[in-house]
Amino acid sequence: MIRRFLSAACAIAALALPLSLAPAQADPLAKDVFGAAPGPTGGAPAAIGFYSKGCVSGAVQLPETGPSWQAMRLSRNRNWGHPQMIDFLVGLSGAAQKAGWRGLYIGDISQSRGGPMVTGHASHQMGLDADIWMLPPSSLTLSRQQRENLSSVSVVNKAGTQLTNYWNPGHMSIIRAAASDRRVERVFVDPVVKVAMCNMETGNRNWLRKVRPINNHDYHFHVRLACPAGSVCQQQDAPPAGDGCAEAAEWIENRVNPSRVKPTPPDPNYRHPRSFRLSEMPAQCQTVATAR
Known part of the structure; x- marks a missing residue:
């Protein structure tokens, strides 16, 4: 009798186990679904959602090597983007050659269908x-293999207050060219880089408004395009008026005198995009993620 009872209990437990896992299986983490996508979707290209909660359909791949560029860290498979980004x-990279460089080393763009990534970025989701x-x-x-092993260099010293000898005039020309492109929404750089360019610019300063100071952008600069035609994007607020140079200088001052900075309590509602379930993504992105 006891043996039959235990056997029945085990059978019930075995049946119950898949049921307890079903919710997670039915609604997986979005990063796992997008990270495992076999390739881009077909159809017209479209960026969908927001930079930190979105996807891209009809993405195209930046060729691994071109006459003026190389895509780096190929093992990540993140050299995909909206066609406007690839263009x-x-x-x-051609402008970089005109500035005296051989071209550009290009890091992460997006996954083949965008979306949250298994590691790294919160943004880079719309290509x-x-x-x-x-x-x-x-x-x-x-x-x-060389592209896996090679590292970039920091153009800012360890104190976060001055440029290093790695900075050269080509950086200024290339970042100016990026920010001057009408398709560009933002260019993110370390505040030391921003202030240096503010001091170097003797002509038209309008492009400086798009260049925004941010930490951890001394080994690379980050370009963000505005929402292209045919896309369904959430609009980002425009940069504040003015060239933004005083704001960047204040960032540096806060590094020198951290006691000036009042601690900001963490947002209790913030979640990193890697924690999003597929059901929490825009409805169109759920379709993009699972399309065959």
Whole structure:
């Protein structure tokens, strides 16, 4: 009798186990679904959602190597983007050559369907963000393995107050060219870089408004495009009026005198995009993620 009872209990437990896992299986983490996507969707290109909660359909891949660029860290498979981003990067790499560089080393853009990534970025989800290395290319014929091993360089000293000797006039020309492109929404750089460019610019300063100070952008600069035609994007607030140079200088001052900074309590409602379930993504992105 006891043996039959235990056998029945085990059978019930075995039946109950899949049921307890069903909710997670039916609603997986979005990063896992987008990270495992076999490739881009077909159809007209469209960026959907927001930079930190979105996706891209009809993405195209930046060729691994071109006459003026190389895509880095190929093992990540993040050299995909909206066609406008790919066109922008090819054009900017040509501008880099005119500025005296061999071209550009291009880091992460997006996954083949965008969406949250298994590691790293909170943004880069719509194929409209790209990281460009501060390291001027020494060669555009690097092997796949060399692209995994090579690191960029920081153009800001460890104190976060001055440029290093790695900075050269080409950086200024390339970042100016990026920010001057009408398709560009933002260019994110370390505040030391922003202030340096503010001091160097003697002509038209309008482009400086798009260049925004942010930490951890001394090894690369981050370009963000505005929502292209045919897309369904949540609009980002426009940059504050003015060239933003005083704001960037204040960032540096706060590094020198951290006691000036009043602690900001963390947002209890903030969640990193890696925690989003597929059901929490825009409805169109749920379709993009699971399309065959």
